[in-house]
Amino acid sequence: MTKKEASRLKVLSKRLKVSVKDLELLKKALTHRSFVNEYKKGGIEHNERLEFLGDAVLELLVSKYLFETYPDRTEGDLTSFRAATVRTESLSEEAKKLEIGDYIYMSKGEEQTGGRKRPYILANTFEAVLGAMYLDQGLPVVQKFLARELFYKISEIVDKRLDIDSKSKLQEISQEILRETPIYEIIRTTGPDHAKIFTAKVLIKDKDFGQGKGASKQEAHQNAATNALDNWKDLIAEHFGID
Numbered sequence: 001m002t003k004k005e006a007s008r009l010k011v012l013s014k015r016l017k018v019s020v021k022d023l024e025l026l027k028k029a030l031t032h033r034s035f036v037n038e039y040k041k042g043g044i045e046h047n048e049r050l051e052f053l054g055d056a057v058l059e060l061l062v063s064k065y066l067f068e069t070y071p072d073r074t075e076g077d078l079t080s081f082r083a084a085t086v087r088t089e090s091l092s093e094e095a096k097k098l099e100i101g102d103y104i105y106m107s108k109g110e111e112q113t114g115g116r117k118r119p120y121i122l123a124n125t126f127e128a129v130l131g132a133m134y135l136d137q138g139l140p141v142v143q144k145f146l147a148r149e150l151f152y153k154i155s156e157i158v159d160k161r162l163d164i165d166s167k168s169k170l171q172e173i174s175q176e177i178l179r180e181t182p183i184y185e186i187i188r189t190t191g192p193d194h195a196k197i198f199t200a201k202v203l204i205k206d207k208d209f210g211q212g213k214g215a216s217k218q219e220a221h222q223n224a225a226t227n228a229l230d231n232w233k234d235l236i237a238e239h240f241g242i243d
Helices: 003-016 025-030 033-037 048-069 073-086 088-097 108-112 119-137 139-151 153-157 166-178 215-229 232-240
Strands: 184-188 197-204 207-214
Touching: 003 025, 003 073, 003 197, 025 119, 025 232, 033 108, 048 073, 048 119, 048 139, 048 153, 073 088, 073 153, 088 108, 088 119, 119 139, 139 153, 166 215, 166 232, 184 215, 197 215, 207 232
Parallel strands: none
Antiparallel strands: 184 197, 197 207
16 A cells, blocks of 8 residues: 555544554455456455445444334334435435545546445445444444444434335325325436436326436435425425315
């Protein structure tokens, strides 16, 4: 590792507020598979094994926090809260705040197509960094890090039931008020094969209720549902005259 790389990784370590001792381990956590495939240099490893470990550590610590904080909640509720906390969008938000994307080692092609801002890459790298942090510093340090950088959002997830996804919410309210199940259609696909962006629209009784984009069809559906929920009162008034 060059002095420049070491200096750069120390800056990230400071941003994480964790004194990482093994900078090579941190570098590995930040190495995307595309970087290894592009440079094909001996000794370079991508971060997928650390991601696997970090995912397990994350699930354990989030589960422990929920178990201790919400003693009256059922196993089903706790599972749902955990899923909402560790979903790709949630982890990528925290990775963006910490500017982890700026430090990822990736191929030029991946970078040119927006890889540093891609939610699933950011989320996976966040987990890999947790894996490296665990090996380097131990479980208590990772728990302290997550308490500061992730657990703060759990109370809002629980209070507002943000664990119930937008499609489920829209279906529930649509069936209750209009006796109709929303239908989703992909209306546009853009971008290269490895970085497609899908645009979906949601229809209720053949009326356009919203659109959304995403890196997958499911994400586009969810965003379309969110758009419909955000404008629900105006839309049912416009289309069906319901106040």
